Amino acid sequence: MKIRNFCIIAHIDHGKSTLADRLLASTGAVTKREEREQTLDSMDLERERGITIKASSVSVIHHYAGEDYMLNFIDTPGHVDFHYEVSRALQACEGAILVVDSAQGVEAQTVANAYLAIESDLEMIPVINKIDLPGARPEEIALETEQVLGLPAEECIFTSAKTGAGIQELLDAICAKLPDPAPRKAGDEAPESDDQKTRALIFDAKYDDYRGVVVYFRLFGGKLKVGDKIRMMGTKRGFAVGELGKFKPKMTRQKEPMEAGEVGYMVASIKTLADVNIGDTITLDNDPAECALPGYQEPHPMVFCDFYPSGETQFDDLREAVTKLHINDASFTYQPTTSEALGSGFRCGFLGMLHMDIIQERLEREGNVSLVQTAPTVTYEIEQRDGVVFEITNPADLPDPSLIKEIREPMITAEIITPNKSIGDLMKLCDQRRGEYKKQQYLSETRQILDYELPLAETIYDFYDKLKSITSGYGTMDYQLNGFRRDNLVKMDILVNGTRVDALSVIVHRDKAEYRGRVLLKRLKQEIDRHLFEIPLQAAIGGKIIARETIKSVGKNVTAKCYGGDVTRKRKLLEKQKKGKERMKRVGTVDIPQEAFMAVLDTGE
Template identity: 45%
Template sequence: MRVFGDEIKSNQKLKLVNSNYSFEPSEMGYFDLDFVPSNNLKTGEVGYIITGAKELSQIRVGDTLVSEEDESPVIVSGYKEPQPTVFSSIFPSDSDDYTKLRDSLDKYVLNDASFYYEPETSSAFGFGFRCGFLGLLHLEIVIERLEREFDLSLIVTPPSVEFKIVRNNDTEIIIRNPSEIEKYTDIKHLMEKYCEVNLLFPKEYLGSIMQLLSEKRGTQEDLNYLSTSMVKVRYKLPLLELVSGFYDTLKSISQGFASLDYEILDFEKGNLVKLDILVNGQIIDSFSSILAKENAEFVGRNRVKKLSELIPRQQFDIPIQAAVGSRIIARETIKALRKDVTAKLYGGDVTRKRKLLEKQKEGKKKMRQIGKVNVPKEAFRDFLKQ
């Protein structure tokens, strides 16, 4: 904390304005390499205070500390609250580890207040959590810390962002998970978050970077030369595009020379669709995503192709499809395993061969009607990894 007013003494009764939590400090002091207790903190000092509060919610970063009897406290102007921008679902690799994951998250959030999570269920992975992160690096760090400090093995879905549903009666709902869309049937349109990106890079890369930005649905707002060699551009870009591989592509086309800064803007109406992946006619909920209509077909084709390579062949044909609403936009079929039923034939009329094949076809058809596809979890996990 930083002292803006009079000296604070350790035997003084104090109060936090927002949470209205009163306490007598159990210890206060300065930061050395360690905590160094002191019996006062003078005006202008930076130090720490230990309150003995039991609930984390009683102490919020950005709160103002005043004397307990202060009735009209002056609030020191705060700063921007950390807002989660990137959302991803995490599941334990072994579903028995669910409680362990939950306990770990409960513990983890104590020293990273910017992290957000809520329970989620998926047909492919079972119980897990939908989590919010400050950005892609934060996501990576949180996952790594969870895996390391809590000895967990996790499945992480590709990052996405928040969307807003505008319903026919003009009420708005913010969703953090694409599957939530299903709950609403009267959707007028979808809105997505935008961000303002500032990019700095040597002028040689101007052409390829501008091309990338327009591919990612960006609109140019500003361009100027900082010196004869450096260019700074400002673009408005859908946040969704920023979190789906933009940074990596930027770094690779600029050979690492481009640097990026962004600020989150508000929601805007977007031409968005929900892309579902179906295996044997069943929607796999964790793979559903919301994306720009113009990208749906390309992404759909890619995902279907990838998934078809990962799911093992079964006794009957399995269609893997990508759908927008009820329209199928891509399909791959995993061919059935077949026994060579004609092996025992040694000749004779062709009808004998045909009969055996017809019989096999019948059997496969019947199996398909009643059969369930058992897709191993590993296939899904490998799919997400790519």
């Protein structure tokens, strides 16, 4: 039986998951009774939000030209925050289906994912989807795809994943155009003898409370069967294969050995999460390969925040939940941290704001923990006067200002696709965020591509929302990290009742510090409840206070019980209340709600 390994890539909401559903139905992998929307999106969170978060693999059989073909395909996410999932999926394939919406055309992530596939040396089949829509322009979009990506317009396959139009033609093209599985992948420098030996790439894994770690792999060479003694080439740990199977689309156990080119899952009584690394190579213990398959590049977290346990959740519960989630999502990083105000927790790294939001929800749902989350920050590069250069992910870690020579912030190169009528407002937004114009090119008669260099810290919170608002939802953005750049940056501390709160510290541009400080204090004033004593809120740079707000105390009429009598009695009660409030101000504590920690993100624009 011939094998074809491919993945489905596209911009978000261009119909990848619906196309995957149609491929499953057309090949008989799911019955009419089992059919449902987003079949491969197994998480409740994916169904609620209507997006793909985790890449999902499946094996189906298609009959073409008198032969049976095993099609192993992976449905990948489309949002920019999950590009690491896409890059991992591409490493396990020889081909890719590039889906483009016939109404919306080529978008930012369409371009980014196409370049990822080209870098991985994959054969691409362009698909123009949603041709059943009233506003569909398949021929026009096919020409646009050729102009932007260089994929011939005549090779585009017109489909409607909703109605099933063009699906059989697509299945036949997959069998005819995509290459046979290769015994090695790009960048593999192993000797030719390794092509015959068992080498499998771990492209995903998940933790099961009853079976331990379930490993998802693609076999590049050799065979693998139940009972084999295997070795993880990265961790040097050995295990015995207890179960092998495929995704059809549910996990289905198989007794016969796995052949080269096949994709499946393996259970081998792996109890410790540290024993499995995504990107590691599996080989046989008694006949090992010399070289491991080239794994994945380490993901570079763009956004950082702290998670602390709250309510009845203990630190150990949070640690267990974080560790289990990390094995399922290698792009999420974590390390222990402590805070005077919030206790022990974890400093976590994410690929973007949506990724951070998804991780928080998954921890609370899957790990059954209650969290307090601090405001997200980015990595800064610090050069001291003695020449030492290091990175910090938390403004509270910034050394004494007298020791600092310069602070460098991370920059991104943003590629924004926008309608012509929105260009002026979009340029104004980028200028407000300290952006630097690079170039502009025409995509079609109605759309253009803008290239800007922007500080990452200015884009992580509401930039994407404002982009969508300005362009009436038609603008899209993709970005790449572009190193660090020196600027006039300072650390702004927030003092609540005279006490510096580390979790509210923020690094800002000096020219915007006073404005940002005033906006932040006004937000804090709204979020922090009134107490029995007056609470001063202050923003400071070093020892200089640059902004102040005051939360008034809760008033209590202590003279209400006085019915007449000498006025000195009322004065005595008021004097006693005044002394009590002064004492409370010195020893009392201020309760800061979760919303207050997120207030630092409000730019006031």
